[in-house]
Amino acid sequence: MTISIAHLGPHGTYAETAALKYLNWFTKSHDQAALLCPYPSITQSLEAVAKEEVQVAVAPIENSIEGSVTMTLDALWRLDTLRIQHAIVLPIHHALLSIASDFSEIQTVYSHPQALAQCQNWLDRNLPSAQVIAANSTTEALQHLGEDQTIAAISSQRAAQLYSLPVLASPINDHPENCTRFIVVSLDPSPGGSRTSIAFSVSANQPGVLVKPLQIFAEKGINLSRIESRPTKRSLGDYVFFVDLEADTRQDAIQSALAELEHCTETLKIFGSYDVLPAIG
């Protein structure tokens, strides 16, 4: 059977590059074919797995400069059945694509909000009066270019090649070490690995409510590699906490920690234990 891998489209996004890395790894390590399926939004690519339209989705979850990709966190919390199979870390180098011959012609810049934020200082310095407009993805932004010399888009060198578009400046990200972590999700149980992702809500907004859950991990010597809060969307000041642990759910210490955590949280979701995919393809 050929597996389908959903990702944010259209063709040429960073999410597609990550999905391609997973496809190469998957087809080499399983004797099975795979194909890529672009979706108009990150949320729709994750929902496609929950609805069983596809077997796998690859979605950005965290950037080294801008932090969490909130759409992905919110979809993980909402779509109960998704399990993380792997993480993929990609270096991100943005380019300014336009048919303009000079920066002075550019009045509008389109891109994905993460890409716009990662190039904020460069834009302030080089295109201070340009209007910045959010697009669903870096390659959806390219659809605005047309024959218009007043428009530019932030995308990758790879996208410039795929669509035969001129690169006016590159790299334009404010930090050279810019990296994004993507997750590979499916409905299969997670395979196990060095990192475990969970999320929980707590029943009351009162002092010390977060101390107990965090104490459980401290007492068992489990290191946290990330903690992030998102609004539950029920009321102002009510949060879900996303936590990554340097541990594997197959270890006894983490199994007993998660069992204890059940007692001091309102809702606990375990997205699974997984490894970062080796850098191939």
Ligand SMILES: O=C(O)C(=O)Cc1ccccc1
């Ligand atoms: O729009 C894209 O190409 C994406 O894959 C989302 C994104 C944007 C910027 C950095 C990493 C991922």
